[in-house]
Amino acid sequence: MIKDGRITNCQFNDHIDEFNELLLQNLRLVTSNSNSEISDANFDIINNYKKELNLNTKIQKKIYMLTRICISGFSLPTSLLVDFTISYDDFYMVPVLYFRVFQDSSRSIGGNIDEAGVTPITSTEELISNYYSVLNLNDDLNLGPTITLDSHHLIYDSSVWFYIHPCETLRTLKEFMEADNILFTCDSEQAQVLKYLCIWYATYGLGGIFPSISLRLSLQV
Amino acid sequence: MQSSNELIEIKDKLWNGSINIKILMEDDNNEDPKEFLITAYRNSYFPIYFPSVIAYFQQYNERIKNMPVWLEYETVPIKWNLPIGVLYDLLHLSSIIQNREDSSWKLTLRFSDDYPTDQVIPFTYTDDDNSINYNRLLKEVIVNQLKQSCFVINGNSKPIMNLSEKDSDELWNAIRTHNLKSFNQINKKIIPIRKKFQKLPVKIYIPGSATIIHAPIYPYSDTGEAILLKNILEQYLPDLMSNNTDKVGSIYIHGINVESIINKEIINVWELFKHLDNFLYIIVLFSTYSTI
Numbered sequence: 001m002i003k004d005g006r007i008t009n010c011q012f013n014d015h016i017d018e019f020n021e022l023l024l025q026n027l028r029l030v031t032s033n034s035n036s037e038i039s040d041a042n043f044d045i046i047n048n049y050k051k052e053l054n055l056n057t058k059i060q061k062k063i064y065m066l067t068r069i070c071i072s073g074f075s076l077p078t079s080l081l082v083d084f085t086i087s088y089d090d091f092y093m094v095p096v097l098y099f100r101v102f103q104d105s106s107r108s109i110g111g112n113i114d115e116a117g118v119t120p121i122t123s124t125e126e127l128i129s130n131y132y133s134v135l136n137l138n139d140d141l142n143l144g145p146t147i148t149l150d151s152h153h154l155i156y157d158s159s160v161w162f163y164i165h166p167c168e169t170l171r172t173l174k175e176f177m178e179a180d181n182i183l184f185t186c187d188s189e190q191a192q193v194l195k196y197l198c199i200w201y202a203t204y205g206l207g208g209i210f211p212s213i214s215l216r217l218s219l220q221v
Numbered sequence: 222m223q224s225s226n227e228l229i230e231i232k233d234k235l236w237n238g239s240i241n242i243k244i245l246m247e248d249d250n251n252e253d254p255k256e257f258l259i260t261a262y263r264n265s266y267f268p269i270y271f272p273s274v275i276a277y278f279q280q281y282n283e284r285i286k287n288m289p290v291w292l293e294y295e296t297v298p299i300k301w302n303l304p305i306g307v308l309y310d311l312l313h314l315s316s317i318i319q320n321r322e323d324s325s326w327k328l329t330l331r332f333s334d335d336y337p338t339d340q341v342i343p344f345t346y347t348d349d350d351n352s353i354n355y356n357r358l359l360k361e362v363i364v365n366q367l368k369q370s371c372f373v374i375n376g377n378s379k380p381i382m383n384l385s386e387k388d389s390d391e392l393w394n395a396i397r398t399h400n401l402k403s404f405n406q407i408n409k410k411i412i413p414i415r416k417k418f419q420k421l422p423v424k425i426y427i428p429g430s431a432t433i434i435h436a437p438i439y440p441y442s443d444t445g446e447a448i449l450l451k452n453i454l455e456q457y458l459p460d461l462m463s464n465n466t467d468k469v470g471s472i473y474i475h476g477i478n479v480e481s482i483i484n485k486e487i488i489n490v491w492e493l494f495k496h497l498d499n500f501l502y503i504i505v506l507f508s509t510y511s512t513i
Contacts, residue, residue: 053432056459056460059456089435090435090437091422092372120339122338122345125345148361151302151342156431156433167378168378
């Protein structure tokens with residue numbers, strides 16, 4: 001069961017598959033903008049896999065889940081590819097999100113990507129100025145304090161990712177999890193961890209940064 | 222156990238530990254590469270040196286001023302967000318131990334439109350005169366590292382978040398100018414007294430592999446016994462510490478083989494050898510990568 005409003009690396013490992021299933025089934029592009037040009041945007045999950053690191057230590061194994069989504073539409077300057085990983089940070093004792101964003105001028109659909117037409121976006125300003133509508137961002141939003149470029153904590157050889165700095169995640173999630181009506185004593189550990197991860201996704205996961213890439217649950221966890 | 226004077230002297234030596242680096246820049250006119258020699262502190266970061274390196278090389282190519290530069294070692298772009306000494310130990314130490322190269326480090330300076338953004342954090346800030354501002358991004362990266370280590374040590378990032386603007390500026394200036402006294406004055410506000418330590422922030426790297434181990438270490442066991450450096454290695458690298466008599470690897474901190482202090486308490490090792498981001502970096506060279 002969840003203790004002190006946080007999950008452990010072990011609980012993360014035990015239930016990340018179930019959370020991943022939820023993601024695959026319920027991730028949606030939900031634009032609140034009524035602009036018809038925006039609403040033509042398509043959203044596809046084009047890659048999703050789990051990687052278990054072979055560290056050969058006596059401590060808990062390390063796992064990350066990598067997903068690639070593609071947002072395309074005639075109103076966008078190019079298609080947008082977003083890679084994101086979900087993993088557990090042992091220093092901060094919380095799940096963490098790393099993501100990379102690419103412009104795909106080949107306007108690929110359904111996974112057929114011409115890598116020559118793919119260029120990385122390396123500043124949040126560039127991201128906001130070109131894609132704020134489809135990502136439901138404010139065009140004057142300053143993501144700088146919350147998002148920085150950093151090396152991935154588990155993927156050493158492909159180093160540069162945007163990273164949502166998690167120094168507030170533990171405290172914020174604890175407040176959410178200890179609020180009334182979130183956890184029921186009859187909940188299984190799986191249900192509790194999934195609730196935790198859904199709240200994490202909406203606050204410090206991809207949904208917390210890009211409100212339009214939303215985890216709309218069709219089933220009660 | 223060393224006396225406090227000896228410990229101060231060791232800390233001073235570690236803080237001032239440095240590396241001789243030859244930086245080469247290829248010439249557009251196919252002449253011999255231009256050279257710049259620097260002695261860089263191990264416990265510092267390359268972007269701090271970039272302005273002086275650029276100031277020298279711009280006499281040969283003015284474009285360098287307005288394009289972000291990066292360094293390469295044997296065609297591998299260098300991740301400037303790690304301390305220089307850690308990079309040196311990761312990339313160059315095994316060559317020295319195997320007597321393949323001397324201790325000076327030869328790097329190549331690059332600048333072009335093809336900045337390796339997939340491997341090295343790109344510099345996106347510029348000054349009014351359009352020159353690249355290296356310090357601003359470096360400061361952000363180091364502050365994030367300090368927040369992370371502060372969180373591990375205290376259980377939250379409040380001590381660093383609560384620093385006054387004056388203290389924050391002084392801390393950054395101490396890092397930039399490599400002033401130990403000034404750095405310690407502010408850093409002691411981030412690090413609590415020993416008995417309030419929650420965990421110690423430790424990172425373990427294995428050169429030649431993609432392995433990075435982030436190890437938050439309890440300094441004491443549940444029964445109050447001090448955890449030793451050896452215990453950490455046994456837990457995180459059981460292959461290295463197996464009872465097999467064949468030596469499988471060597472352990473380095475700040476470029477120093479630390480096997481003689483393997484039975485020291487981890488809290489003392491951390492306190493002595495931590496870098497300015499308050500992380501203890503341990504480099505493990507396995508025999509596959511060294512001839513030890």
